[in-house]
Amino acid sequence: MPRKPAPGTRERILDVAADLFDRRGVHAVGMQQIIDGVGCGKQLLYREFPSKDHLVVAYLERSAQAWASTLARVCATVDAPEDQLVELVRAVQGMAPNTRGCPLRNTHAEFPDPGHPAHQVSLKHFQDVREQLRELARRTPAAHPDRLGDRIMLIIDGLYVSGSTLGPTGAGATAVGLAQDVVRAEIAAQAV
Amino acid sequence: MPRKPAPGTRERILDVAADLFDRRGVHAVGMQQIIDGVGCGKQLLYREFPSKDHLVVAYLERSAQAWASTLARVCATVDAPEDQLVELVRAVQGMAPNTRGCPLRNTHAEFPDPGHPAHQVSLKHFQDVREQLRELARRTPAAHPDRLGDRIMLIIDGLYVSGSTLGPTGAGATAVGLAQDVVRAEIAAQAV
DNA sequence: GTCTATACTTTGATAGAC
DNA sequence: GTCTATCAAAGTATAGAC
Numbered sequence: 267m268p269r270k271p272a273p274g275t276r277e278r279i280l281d282v283a284a285d286l287f288d289r290r291g292v293h294a295v296g297m298q299q300i301i302d303g304v305g306c307g308k309q310l311l312y313r314e315f316p317s318k319d320h321l322v323v324a325y326l327e328r329s330a331q332a333w334a335s336t337l338a339r340v341c342a343t344v345d346a347p348e349d350q351l352v353e354l355v356r357a358v359q360g361m362a363p364n365t366r367g368c369p370l371r372n373t374h375a376e377f378p379d380p381g382h383p384a385h386q387v388s389l390k391h392f393q394d395v396r397e398q399l400r401e402l403a404r405r406t407p408a409a410h411p412d413r414l415g416d417r418i419m420l421i422i423d424g425l426y427v428s429g430s431t432l433g434p435t436g437a438g439a440t441a442v443g444l445a446q447d448v449v450r451a452e453i454a455a456q457a458v
Numbered sequence: 459m460p461r462k463p464a465p466g467t468r469e470r471i472l473d474v475a476a477d478l479f480d481r482r483g484v485h486a487v488g489m490q491q492i493i494d495g496v497g498c499g500k501q502l503l504y505r506e507f508p509s510k511d512h513l514v515v516a517y518l519e520r521s522a523q524a525w526a527s528t529l530a531r532v533c534a535t536v537d538a539p540e541d542q543l544v545e546l547v548r549a550v551q552g553m554a555p556n557t558r559g560c561p562l563r564n565t566h567a568e569f570p571d572p573g574h575p576a577h578q579v580s581l582k583h584f585q586d587v588r589e590q591l592r593e594l595a596r597r598t599p600a601a602h603p604d605r606l607g608d609r610i611m612l613i614i615d616g617l618y619v620s621g622s623t624l625g626p627t628g629a630g631a632t633a634v635g636l637a638q639d640v641v642r643a644e645i646a647a648q649a650v
Numbered sequence: 651g652t653c654t655a656t657a658c659t660t661t662g663a664t665a666g667a668c
Numbered sequence: 669g670t671c672t673a674t675c676a677a678a679g680t681a682t683a684g685a686c
Contacts, residue, residue, distance in 0.1 A: 308666090497654095
């Protein structure tokens with residue numbers, strides 16, 4: 267059984283691949299470019315990732331983990347659930363300094379075939395996020411928590427997309443302000 | 459200079475191409491599939507569209523025209539500008555019965571290269587739409603019309619994206635309700 | 651002359667062999 | 669790491685039908 271040559275090999279490959287995928291899109295990046303970027307041989311890459319699909323899936327799962335980390339960090343930093351929702355929107359604004367938007371959203375758009383693993387992995391992620399946001403909203407005193415969660419999800423989706431075309435600054439301010447107002451309105455509706 | 463043999467040729471090609479592009483994405487559709495779908499020869503297609511890029515651009519411009527028609531229809535049907543904004547969101551909800559979202563958004567995600575014509579055409583469309591929405595918002599008594607316009611744009615973007623993953627019904631209701639509340643809130647802010 | 655159908659060339663990709 | 673097999677796609681050219 268072949269041993270791993272260096273412990274960080276898998277991560278290094280993923281670093282290079284993620285950078286290229288983020289900037290140019292998955293379809294436009296060939297395996298050879300990734301190999302050249304890593305600076306190692308073909309064997310090594312194909313040992314870690316038997317096919318490009320495997321590599322893409324690993325890339326998506328890593329992006330999903332980045333979201334999970336953000337969620338955990340925000341929940342650990344901010345106390346009130348209603349503030350957590352707003353802070354998540356602000357965190358998304360900060361997560362996309364480039365103008366290309368969300369890796370999972372972009373890759374999802376690149377693989378419309380429902381049978382493709384990249385499509386399935388990204389789709390499951392969005393369903394998970396929706397449930398997480400609804401769960402957070404249920405801890406607030408909002409009148410309709412599921413509606414609040416879905417609205418925050420819509421704002422985050424719009425932020426990713428608008429930010430990739432209109433620039434992150436303008437769209438970011440719009441999204442955060444809107445999220446604040448939405449949360450406030452839902453809480454106020456409860457007070458009535 | 460060769461004349462058009464049949465007047466509807468160009469439209470027929472675009473019909474077939476748009477259907478395939480919408481369902482499977484631009485990259486996944488080969489010129490041969492479009493030719494097979496139309497039932498014509500290669501010469502004819504390449505006479506109307508000298509390259510695939512030309513065809514994609516025509517496809518995008520046609521989608522942009524569909525938006526322009528929707529905008530004109532809503533403005534002609536509804537009187538109050540604040541109702542027009544909400545009605546636009548509702549119209550977008552109806553325009554995406556499939557689960558693939560906006561053709562312009564999807565194609566934009568498929569062509570990240572800023573030098574590619576498909577990227578430029580779609581980008582210009584989004585800038586135009588943003589200005590149109592701001593212009594509509596300026597006719598309302600909203601306190602901050604540009605902010606209102608940007609918020610509606612964010613909602614429309616989010617609707618396209620959320621609808622493509624969570625289904626158009628749930629996301630549509632969320633987006634329309636949110637748009638109503640946003641418009642109402644901006645008008646109320648003016649009343650103060 | 652105009653359209654269909656097919657063959658061909660070039661390019662670039664994945665993936666495996668050594 | 670290099671070299672190669674395989675395949676798919678864009679675009680061109682050509683042969684032939686109405």
